[in-house]
Amino acid sequence: MNWLSMVANRLIWFVPTLLGLLAIVFTLSRVVPIDPAFLAAGENASVEQVQKVRERFGFDKPLPVQFLNYVRDVAQGNFGVSMFTQQPIVNDLATRLPATLELTLVAVLIAALIGIPLGVLCGLHRNSWLDHVLRVVTVSGLAVASFWFAMQLQFLFSMKLGWLPLSGRMEGFPPEPVTGLMVVDALIAGDGEALASALRHMILPAVTLALPAAATVVRFTRNGVIGVINSPSVAYQTAMGFPRRVIIWKYVLRMALTATVTQLGLIFGILLAGAVVVETVFDWPGLGAYAVRSILQSDYNAVMGFTLCTGALFVFINLLVDMLQAAIDPRGAA
Amino acid sequence: MSALLDISKLSLAFRTEKGPARVLDMIDLAVKPGEIVGLVGESGCGKTTLARAILGTLPEGLTEIGSGHIRLDGVDMLRGGKAAESIRGRVVTFVPQDPFASFNPLFRIGTQIADLMRWKAPRPEGRRWGGHRRADEDAAIAMLDAVQLPQPRAILAKYPHELSGGQRQRVMIAMALLPQPQLIIADEPTTALDVTVQAQILGLLRRLAVERGVSVLFTTHDLGAAWEICDRVVVMYAGQTAEIAPREAFFANPRHPYTRMLLDSLPEPGRDPVGIPGGVPSPLTPPGGCRFNPRCPRVTEICRETRPALAEHEGGHLVACHHPVTADAEALYV
Numbered sequence: 080m081n082w083l084s085m086v087a088n089r090l091i092w093f094v095p096t097l098l099g100l101l102a103i104v105f106t107l108s109r110v111v112p113i114d115p116a117f118l119a120a121g122e123n124a125s126v127e128q129v130q131k132v133r134e135r136f137g138f139d140k141p142l143p144v145q146f147l148n149y150v151r152d153v154a155q156g157n158f159g160v161s162m163f164t165q166q167p168i169v170n171d172l173a174t175r176l177p178a179t180l181e182l183t184l185v186a187v188l189i190a191a192l193i194g195i196p197l198g199v200l201c202g203l204h205r206n207s208w209l210d211h212v213l214r215v216v217t218v219s220g221l222a223v224a225s226f227w228f229a230m231q232l233q234f235l236f237s238m239k240l241g242w243l244p245l246s247g248r249m250e251g252f253p254p255e256p257v258t259g260l261m262v263v264d265a266l267i268a269g270d271g272e273a274l275a276s277a278l279r280h281m282i283l284p285a286v287t288l289a290l291p292a293a294a295t296v297v298r299f300t301r302n303g304v305i306g307v308i309n310s311p312s313v314a315y316q317t318a319m320g321f322p323r324r325v326i327i328w329k330y331v332l333r334m335a336l337t338a339t340v341t342q343l344g345l346i347f348g349i350l351l352a353g354a355v356v357v358e359t360v361f362d363w364p365g366l367g368a369y370a371v372r373s374i375l376q377s378d379y380n381a382v383m384g385f386t387l388c389t390g391a392l393f394v395f396i397n398l399l400v401d402m403l404q405a406a407i408d409p410r411g412a413a
Numbered sequence: 414m415s416a417l418l419d420i421s422k423l424s425l426a427f428r429t430e431k432g433p434a435r436v437l438d439m440i441d442l443a444v445k446p447g448e449i450v451g452l453v454g455e456s457g458c459g460k461t462t463l464a465r466a467i468l469g470t471l472p473e474g475l476t477e478i479g480s481g482h483i484r485l486d487g488v489d490m491l492r493g494g495k496a497a498e499s500i501r502g503r504v505v506t507f508v509p510q511d512p513f514a515s516f517n518p519l520f521r522i523g524t525q526i527a528d529l530m531r532w533k534a535p536r537p538e539g540r541r542w543g544g545h546r547r548a549d550e551d552a553a554i555a556m557l558d559a560v561q562l563p564q565p566r567a568i569l570a571k572y573p574h575e576l577s578g579g580q581r582q583r584v585m586i587a588m589a590l591l592p593q594p595q596l597i598i599a600d601e602p603t604t605a606l607d608v609t610v611q612a613q614i615l616g617l618l619r620r621l622a623v624e625r626g627v628s629v630l631f632t633t634h635d636l637g638a639a640w641e642i643c644d645r646v647v648v649m650y651a652g653q654t655a656e657i658a659p660r661e662a663f664f665a666n667p668r669h670p671y672t673r674m675l676l677d678s679l680p681e682p683g684r685d686p687v688g689i690p691g692g693v694p695s696p697l698t699p700p701g702g703c704r705f706n707p708r709c710p711r712v713t714e715i716c717r718e719t720r721p722a723l724a725e726h727e728g729g730h731l732v733a734c735h736h737p738v739t740a741d742a743e744a745l746y747v
């Protein structure tokens with residue numbers, strides 16, 4: 080299969096996948112034993128008022144009709160109104176999504192920059208002291224709870240040393256929003272001060288998010304390199320007298336990194352979900368913090384909107400990963 | 414004629430968790446220039462291990478050399494190191510058993526051939542760099558043509574998965590010939606292929622080797638394949654040399670009981686094949702003396718105690734057996 084037909088194939092599946100996601104989110108929301116109309120009408124509402132709300136939101140209609148209405152609304156970009164702020168959910172999501180994307184992207188970048196070289200080194204020097212040390216560090220690194228780690232970082236670098244801000248995303252006026260990514264917007268605006276502030280705010284939450292991911296990347300890359308070194312193709316090249324450095328730096332690395340790139344895409348998706356904890360601790364105005372607040376307030380439409388948004392993002396990232404995978408591996412995506 | 418490859422009294426064990434696996438036991442073998450030698454033995458008897466020993470690619474740190482030497486064009490291949498690496502791919506080349514896994518799937522056939530030639534092809538002017546690309550490409554195309562691959566230029570641009578197994582093995586043979594070696598080691602080169610292409614590939618290998626005066630050490634578990642292409646046959650049993658004979662003498666007059674039973678077990682019209690009862694012993698717990706003794710109908714006390722030495726019977730027919738089959742002692746069972 081060539082690349083274009085692969086992409087077309089994945090794109091065709093994109094829509095049904097999203098519909099499936101909608102169905103799941105919708106079903107879950109109706110299974111919850113809370114009457115949404117009751118919530119929306121407020122605690123002191125009379126029976127008639129609750130009934131009015133129920134009719135206004137269409138909660139009195141049969142479920143299939145409700146679902147179709149829901150799909151139609153979502154397709155029109157209407158995720159409903161927050162039952163607390165009375166703001167359209169879409170606006171909330173649109174302002175918060177870039178914050179989460181920026182944080183997660185930087186975290187993936189850090190994880191790759193740390194994880195890939197260390198993983199390659201461990202794979203090439205298997206059972207060396209570096210390999211042993213990193214095995215202990217990565218295993219324990221994966222075991223540490225991220226909120227605990229986040230608080231340690233805050234304590235050390237903000238409260239004790241005072242080098243970095245404790246929380247938030249920016250001091251002073253943010254740059255003119257273009258992409259919603261603060262660092263990029265500051266660059267576009269040529270605002271050095273905003274850029275410095277954005278970067279300084281970014282470091283602690285991004286590192287918190289990145290380190291467990293880096294541990295995964297190290298282990299994955301290491302095992303990938305070892306797997307390729309022990310593969311028949313390397314045995315063949317060795318038997319044919321290819322210089323060791325050519326085998327390693329050209330052939331083995333390309334194989335191992337192709338697998339790692341796919342892994343990075345998946346990690347990106349996992350970090351989007353993992354951002355909930357980190358955003359809450361660092362008061363980062365992203366989707367994760369929004370979700371926590373919405374759940375605590377039983378803001379029903381907001382939770383649905385968040386779930387849908389991250390779900391769609393996850394599906395979309397998988398699509399991108401497949402396309403990338405197919406582009407760098409001549410055998411195409413399996 | 415002096416030997417190109419000379420193996421004498423080679424004993425070798427792999428370190429395993431269950432103790433040393435004594436895979437090769439006092440192997441003697443020689444290959445003369447231009448000669449095609451078949452190394453025949455059941456699966457697990459040590460053919461691949463012997464091939465790797467000759468190439469100098471045994472797993473470092475896991476291999477214990479008990480005794481003996483391997484000299485290839487005067488170089489001691491058991492010492493490994495730089496000398497062995499420079500011999501590999503130049504004096505000796507390799508055709509692997511599995512042409513599917515032995516290519517790197519991410520690089521074009523042309524790239525993999527170009528890298529081989531860049532490091533291993535003979536350079537008449539003694540220069541290693543520059544100005545060779547065109548000449549290399551022409552030589553590669555001519556060689557792909559010689560192994561009867563249609564449209565060789567198109568093959569160079571293909572990825573391994575775009576070729577059939579037979580085509581890939583033809584490319585492997587081309588790569589084995591390109592550095593103009595003196596010896597090709599072909600380790601069960603047709604085992605992974607369809608029966609219909611096996612004979613073609615063997616015929617091709619023999620013809621090209623004879624035309625160019627290249628020696629071939631061809632391992633197989635298939636006596637029929639040895640009959641097809643070999644000048645001389647060496648039979649191995651459980652890591653010991655059993656019998657060495659010119660092709661005609663070998664098939665007409667097998668002297669070792671194991672060889673006799675192997676030939677008798679070939680299907681032939683008008684005769685029921687005689688199987689060999691019992692199984693090949695594990696190299697972890699090999700029987701003492703002649704390793705065939707638990708399965709041998711002619712066994713006596715001395716067979717269990719003393720390893721029979723290779724002794725010459727007539728015209729280069731060597732047998733390692735205390736009680737070989739001869740004209741006076743024709744019956745297999747004594």
Ligand SMILES: Nc1ncnc2c1ncn2[C@@H]1O[C@H](COP(=O)(O)OP(=O)(O)O)[C@@H](O)[C@H]1O
Nearest residue numbers: 427429434436455456457458459460461462696
């Ligand atoms: N690296 C290794 N460690 C331990 N045992 C090995 C290793 N490689 C091969 N062996 C053992 O050596 C014996 C011969 O294997 P091999 O040379 O692959 O035989 P063949 O190629 O004739 O089938 C087998 O019993 C196999 O299990």
Ligand code: SF4
Nearest residue numbers: 703706709716734735
């Ligand atoms: S007769 Fe003795 S030495 Fe000869 S094959 Fe049988 S067991 Fe081995």
Ligand SMILES: [Mg+2]
Nearest residue numbers: 460461462601
């Ligand atoms: Mg083998």
